[in-house]
Amino acid sequence: MTLGPLRLEIKRWLTARSERVKSVDLHSTEPWMLVSLYNGTVMVWNHDTQLKVKTFEVCDLPVRVAKFVARKHWIIAGADDMFVRVFNYNTLEKVNMFEAHSDYIRCILVHPTQPYILSSSDDMLIKLWDWERKWLCSQVFEGHTHYVMQIVINPKDNNQFASASLDRTIKVWQLGSRTPNFTLEGHEKGVNCVDYYSGGDNFL
Structure with a gap:
C-alpha cells in the first residue's frame, strides 16, 4: 500500500x-x-x-x-x-x-504534572531540571552520540519520554534511570522529530 x-x-x-x-x-x-x-x-x-x-x-x-x-x-x-x-x-x-548545556539547546519539554523541565542539546545530553529545588539539575541522560533534536513525554506514562537524535536513533527513557529502556534503530539519516500516538497502544 x-x-x-x-x-x-x-x-x-x-x-x-x-x-x-x-x-x-x-x-x-x-x-x-x-x-x-x-x-x-x-x-x-x-x-x-x-x-x-x-x-x-x-x-x-x-x-x-x-x-x-x-x-x-x-x-x-x-x-x-x-x-x-x-x-x-x-x-x-x-x-x-x-x-544548562555546553552547546546549543535544541528542545525543552515541560512535565505535565511535576515541577520539571527536560532539555536536550547539541552536547548529546538530556537534562532534568527541578524548579522547586532552585532549578537543580537532578538527572542527566547520556547515550546519544550526536545532537539530541527533540524529546517528548509519553501521554500514557508521564515518567517515560522519547528522544530523537541525529545519531539515527530514537531512545525511550524512564525518569530515575540513567540508561534508556530501549533504542529504536533503522533510520538511514538523523532523526529530527518524534511523537507518541495518543490513541490505542503506545506507538512512536
Whole structure:
C-alpha cells in the first residue's frame, strides 16, 4: 500500500515580518501562540485577533525553543548561548537564568504534572531540571552520540519520554534511570522529530 501526502486544511494565516521562526508553542487556555526567533526574540501572538501581545528580548543569538508553563505563568526559552531563561509572561520579569548545556539547546519539554523541565542539546545530553529545588539539575541522560533534536513525554506514562537524535536513533527513557529502556534503530539519516500516538497502544 502506498500512502499519499497528508493534506491539511489551513484554518487561519498569521503573517508578520520576522526573522526565521525556530519554534512554536500554544497556550493551554489562552488564544496565544509563542514564537521563538533566530534573532534572539520571543513573541506572543493572539491567534484569534492575529495581534502581537508581548515581546521578550532574550539574547543576541538564536532562540531555538520556547515553551509556556501555564500553571506558573512562565515562558521558558533555550538559546544558542547555552542558557535557559525563565520569564513571567504577565509582568515580563525575568524569573531565572542559568547555563544548562555546553552547546546549543535544541528542545525543552515541560512535565505535565511535576515541577520539571527536560532539555536536550547539541552536547548529546538530556537534562532534568527541578524548579522547586532552585532549578537543580537532578538527572542527566547520556547515550546519544550526536545532537539530541527533540524529546517528548509519553501521554500514557508521564515518567517515560522519547528522544530523537541525529545519531539515527530514537531512545525511550524512564525518569530515575540513567540508561534508556530501549533504542529504536533503522533510520538511514538523523532523526529530527518524534511523537507518541495518543490513541490505542503506545506507538512512536
